[in-house]
Amino acid sequence: MTTDIDIAHAKIHRLSRLYLTLSRCNQAVLESASESDLLASACQIAVDAGELAMAWVATIDPETGTIRVAERFGRGVEYLESVQISPDAEDPNGRGPTGTALREGHPVWCDNFMRDPRTAQWHALGERFGWSASASLPLTSNGHVVGALNLYLTQQNAFDAATRELLGEIAAVISFGLGRFALEAARQEAEDRLRDSEDRYRSIVEHSRDAILLTAPDGRILAANPAACRIFGCTESDILRLGRNGLVDTADPRVTAAVEERRRTGSFSGELTMRRYDGERFPAELSTSVFQTHSGEVRTSMLIRDVTERKRNEAQLAYLAQHDALTGLPNRLLLTDRLNLAIAQAERDGTSLALMFLDLDRFKQVNDLMGHELGDQVLHQAAQRLKACVRASDTLSRQGGDEFLIVLPNIGSPETAVPVARKLLDTLITPFSLGDREMVLSGSIGIACYPEDGTDADSLLRNADAAMYVAKDLGRNRYQFYSPAMNERIRERLMLEIDLRRAIERGQLFLNYQPQFAFTNRLVIGLEALARWQHPTLGLIPPDQFIPMAENSGLIVPIGAWVLETACQQQAAWIAEGLIDGPMAVNVSMHQFRQPDFIERVTDALSRSGLSACHLELEVTESVFMQDLDRVMQTLEALRSLGVRLSIDDFGTGYSSLSHLKKLPIYRLKIDQSFIQGLPLDQENAAIAGAIISMGKRLGFEVLAEGVETQEQARYLHSLECDAGQGYLFARPMAARECTDFLRDGAGATPAPS
Ligand SMILES: Nc1nc2c(ncn2[C@@H]2O[C@@H]3COP(=O)(O)O[C@H]4[C@@H](O)[C@H](n5cnc6c(=O)[nH]c(N)nc65)O[C@@H]4COP(=O)(O)O[C@H]3[C@H]2O)c(=O)[nH]1
Structure with missing residues (x-):
């Protein structure tokens, strides 16, 4: 219990x-x-x-x-x-x-x-x-x-x-x-959080690529991150010692405004020049802001970005946008800008200015012959030379291709441009050396002046261009001031080109034939076909005028085909009549020769006319051999295997390499008539003609002299063992009917050299 x-x-x-x-x-x-x-x-x-x-x-x-x-x-x-x-x-x-x-x-x-x-x-x-x-x-x-x-x-x-x-x-x-x-x-968590946040801030600051500084109101620097040391090129203690004023370039006029803005608004962001430890100045983007610490102290944080590289890239881009990559000269954009400035200044000061349009003569040919790489070298050298002829206050620019524009600001009168133009032409005419090659160039200049020839950039450019066009027309290697009549002339040229397009179909072209003679017996050994243009209103236009036009416009291909066809027909007829037994020489332009179907056209012309190939001779100039020799050789070989003869026209005026020459399947050299003039007294020509003949003979070619006008020339050439001649002494170029009579009358009735 x-x-x-x-x-x-x-x-x-x-x-x-x-x-x-x-x-x-x-x-x-x-x-x-x-x-x-x-x-x-x-x-x-x-x-x-x-x-x-x-x-x-x-x-x-x-x-x-x-x-x-x-x-x-x-x-x-x-x-x-x-x-x-x-x-x-x-x-x-x-x-x-x-x-x-x-x-x-x-x-x-x-x-x-x-x-x-x-x-x-x-x-x-x-x-x-x-x-x-x-x-x-x-x-x-x-x-x-x-x-x-x-x-x-x-x-x-x-x-x-x-x-x-x-x-x-x-x-x-x-x-x-x-x-x-x-x-x-909770305490631990708070501590961890604090440490984390500190770590985060530290890593931001330490790994920042921009300099971060903490400064006191008196300009002392209290802390600097590693990027600051890298950018300013010193240790953190150096930065602290230098203080804010030691880092900013106080000579930069923007500094005062920056300080004022920071004082007024508590922050500043913008660009300033700063100084590295070694004194080098550099452009920087700055962003500063003033704040209060927990303990109430005023501090400024400064974020500094070194923009040297970016500025350099920007400058490079701006430069490229305004300059020509090949020559380093200002391009059209910069030129237009400078031209507008010069016009405004001339207007204000009541002065003149000249605008020159310079185009290199036959530069397209140089490019075609020598290839673009060498062409570029020529342009580069030409640009350097031209630059040396103008003042720093003038603007020389390349417009692309072979065109240059030059602004001569603030000139007293248009005549002031003349010595400059002469200097420019002279400097171009001096031979250019390209490795082991030399080449001669020239330029044509058109000049338009403010205010006479135009009061704005567009009209000055247009008129300088027109004047240049005329300078070319008048024979190149010259300057020409603009005159209002020029535009009319240019219009006429264009109309003529349009007319040329229709000339074949309208039957306005015809051929003249000039016989060629053997020096030994003065008998006709062949004929040369020479094109003529009977213009309905302008009359007879010589080939020197319309062939270059045809070459520039590409019309040379149909014209050349027509010449070949007609010459073959005519020769076949004369041979059939028993009037001649030699070849008919036909001029072939480089453009025509380089057509992919050229061989086919020749074969067609032969088969249509019934002319055997050995009665056709094609004349090409040296320029044909200067580029893409492998392809040229193929064409030449194909022609030779057809049985067609080949000769080099105007020999001596180009730059044939002798080593090439001996490999070519050529049968005849035609010495250019400029070397025949003045023979035998002209010693220089005598030396050149002599050298061409002996070299030609040694290489196994037949040699024909063009433009033989006198008995002295004929006798001398004969004495040099030149095989044949062509010229007014023997016969002028004749229309077909006249030539038929000539051949019938027993060609070769020219007086024998005494
Ligand atoms: N001063 C002088 N001149 C003489 C003499 N004998 C002949 N001539 C001229 O010399 C030129 C020879 O022709 P080229 O050198 O082939 O020079 C030719 C050729 O390069 C070109 N040409 C003519 N027809 C044609 C053609 O059908 N096709 C091509 N591509 N060019 C052609 O035009 C050039 C000029 O032809 P042309 O005015 O007919 O001028 C021809 C002829 O008339 C003389 O003794 N003295």
């Missing part, structure tokens, strides 16, 4: 175990390394020291709000594996002591576990484990309920006031411990 004394003893015993529990929990709070450590110890202490059946701690998952078993100790903990407790009051699993304590934040005492309706769901377990009473004590952390300490006892009605107080204190001690851990965790 249980007596009051027994009850009192039991109570004292329980209380003393609970005091022990409290004391151990205090100890655990001090010794635990973590929250779970503390909770695990608390459960174990409650069971061991408090002599309870079982203890466990429920905590609320802060993320999901669900309740989980954090720690447990004692008899029956296995049931906790599958226990389900909800924080929700509507859920039957949430209406038990733990759910209620957690939700309502006060202890829930069950003095008779097995009878208490709140524990109805767990009576079977109570039965099994011998639980007679239970307590659920909320655990808090810094004022918030974070869990519940659940204790199970084997005796009923154990929760008297003193016990409740003691258990409350135990929960309070554990709560204190939890609060400490939470605070510690």
Whole structure:
């Protein structure tokens, strides 16, 4: 029988175990390394020291709000594996002591576990484990309920006031411990966050490619990042020593405005010149802003970007946009700009200016003959020479191709341009050397002056161009001032070109034939076909005038085909009549020769006319051999295998390489008439003619002299063993009918040299 004394003893015993529990929990709070450590110890202490059946701690998952078993100790903990407790009051699993304590934040005492309706769901377990009473004590952390300490006892009605107080204190001690851990965790987290943020800022500052400086209002620099050291070329302490004024180029006039803006608005961003440690100045983009530190000090942050490279690229781009890549001269864009400026200045000052349009003569031919690479070299050299002829205040520009424009600003009168034009022409005429080759060039210049020939850039350009066109027309290598009549002349030229297009179909072209003679017996050995144009209103137009026009416009191909066809027909007819037995020479222009179907055209002309190939001679100029020799050789070989004869016309005026010459399937050289003039007295011509004849003969070629006008020339050439001659001395070029008579009358009736 249980007596009051027994009850009192039991109570004292329980209380003393609970005091022990409290004391151990205090100890655990001090010794635990973590929250779970503390909770695990608390459960174990409650069971061991408090002599309870079982203890466990429920905590609320802060993320999901669900309740989980954090720690447990004692008899029956296995049931906790599958226990389900909800924080929700509507859920039957949430209406038990733990759910209620957690939700309502006060202890829930069950003095008779097995009878208490709140524990109805767990009576079977109570039965099994011998639980007679239970307590659920909320655990808090810094004022918030974070869990519940659940204790199970084997005796009923154990929760008297003193016990409740003691258990409350135990929960309070554990709560204190939890609060400490939470605070510690929060502090740690704050520290981590601070460190992270510091790391982030440091890495931004340290890895920035721009200089970042922190300065004080008195201009002292307090900190500088590694980029600042790299940009200014010194150490951080050097930068600190230099201070703000040591880094900015105070001579930059923009500095005052920048300082003023920063003072007024608290920030500045713009461009300034800065100085490196070694004194070198460089362009920089600056962005500064003034701010206050936490302790109230005024500071300025400066972000400095070195824009040297960007400026250099920009300048390079601007330069390229305004200059010609090949020669480095200003291009049309820059020239137009300068021309407009010069016009404005001339207008203001009442002065004149001259605009020159310079075009290199026959440069297309140079390009075709020598290839674009050498052509570019010529242009480059020409540009350098022209540049040396003008003043720094003049603008020389290349417009592309072989065209140059020169602005002479502020000249007294148009005549002032004359010596400059002469100088430009003279410098071009000096031979150009290209490796082991030399070449002679010339230019034609058109000059238009402000205000006489135009008061705006467009009309000056147009008129200088027209004047240049006329300079070319008048024989090239000359300058020509603009006059209003020129436009008319150019119009006429264009009309003439249009007329030429129709000349073939309208039957306005015809051929003249000039016989060629052997020096030995003065007999006709062949004929040359020479084209003529009978214009309906302008009369007879010489080939020197329309052949270049045809070459420039591409008309030379149909014209050349017509000449070939007609000459073959005519020769076939004369041969059939027995009037001649030699070849008919036909001039072939380079353009025509390079046509892919040239061989076909020759074969067609021969077969249509019935002329045998050996009665056709094709005259090409040296220029044909100067480019793409392999292809030229193929064409020449194909012609030779047809049986057609080939000769080089105007020999001596080009730049044939002798080594090439000996390989060519050529049968005749025609010495240009300019070397025949003045023979035999003209010593220079005598030497050249002599050299060509002896070289030609030695290489196995026949040699024919063109433009033989006098007996002296004929005699001299004969004495040099020149094979044949052609010229007014023997016969002029004649129309077909006249030539027929000539041949019938017994060609070769020219007086023999005495
Ligand atoms: N001063 C002088 N000149 C003489 C004498 N004997 C002949 N001539 C001229 O010299 C030129 C010889 O022709 P070329 O050198 O082939 O020079 C030709 C040739 O290069 C070109 N040409 C003429 N017809 C044709 C053609 O059908 N096709 C091509 N591609 N060019 C042609 O036009 C050039 C000039 O032809 P033309 O005016 O007919 O001029 C001809 C002829 O009339 C003389 O004793 N003294």
